[in-house]
Amino acid sequence: MGAKLDAIGLAVADLGVAVAFYRRLGVDFGDPVDPEGHGHAEADLGGGFRLLLDTVEGIQAFDPKFLPASGDPRASLAFRCSSPPAVDELYAELVKSGGIAHKAPWDAFWGQRYAQLRDPDGNGVDLYANI
Numbered sequence: 134m135g136a137k138l139d140a141i142g143l144a145v146a147d148l149g150v151a152v153a154f155y156r157r158l159g160v161d162f163g164d165p166v167d168p169e170g171h172g173h174a175e176a177d178l179g180g181g182f183r184l185l186l187d188t189v190e191g192i193q194a195f196d197p198k199f200l201p202a203s204g205d206p207r208a209s210l211a212f213r214c215s216s217p218p219a220v221d222e223l224y225a226e227l228v229k230s231g232g233i234a235h236k237a238p239w240d241a242f243w244g245q246r247y248a249q250l251r252d253p254d255g256n257g258v259d260l261y262a263n264i
Contacts, residue, residue, distance in 0.1 A: 140175070141210065142185040144192055144201045145254045148172055150231065151186050154252050157227060158212050160184055184210075201254070209249070209257025217246035220260045224248040232258065240264060 145151035152162050152174050162176045172191025176184045192199045214220045221238045228234045233251035238260070241247040248260045 139181065140183040140185050142187060143252075143254070143256050144189050144199075145186050146189060146201075147253070148174055148186060148188050150253050154227070154231060155184065155186070157230060158223070158258070203255070206251065206255065206257035209259045211259040211261060214246075214260055214262040217262050217264055220246040220248050220262050223260055224250060227258070 143151070148167060152166050155176070156162065160176045160178070162174050166174045171194075172188030174186045178184055189199070189201050212223075214223060217238075217240075224238050227250055231253045233253070233255070235251055235257075236247075236249040238246055238248040241261075244264050245261045246264055250258050250260075252258055
């Protein structure tokens with residue numbers, strides 16, 4: 134009786150906005166994004182791991198009592214960037230295109246250029262690169 138972590142799922146308000154945000158981070162959802170129209174998109178992240186995006190409305194179709202979390206995220210998705218300047222550039226691009234600024238890029242004491250923001254639904258997104 135074993136289980137293997139296979140995917141991370143996020144509830145989103147607008148599937149198109151969320152897919153566009155994560156595509157800027159290099160996540161490939163392919164086309165069409167939601168062929169059955171169920172408010173669901175998924176992307177292979179490599180190594181058999183997937184990112185799943187589901188609209189709140191889509192989740193409520195099978196779980197009518199579902200309410201999206203509010204407040205600070207309890208978890209974040211972390212994206213490795215190619216260089217410290219890439220962290221700064223991507224952070225600025227994401228904030229300009231709908232991401233929510235949280236902590237601007239800084240040189241962290243653990244040896245990485247690091248930044249924190251929230252996606253358009255408030256989910257945590259961290260960007261980093263080794264210094």
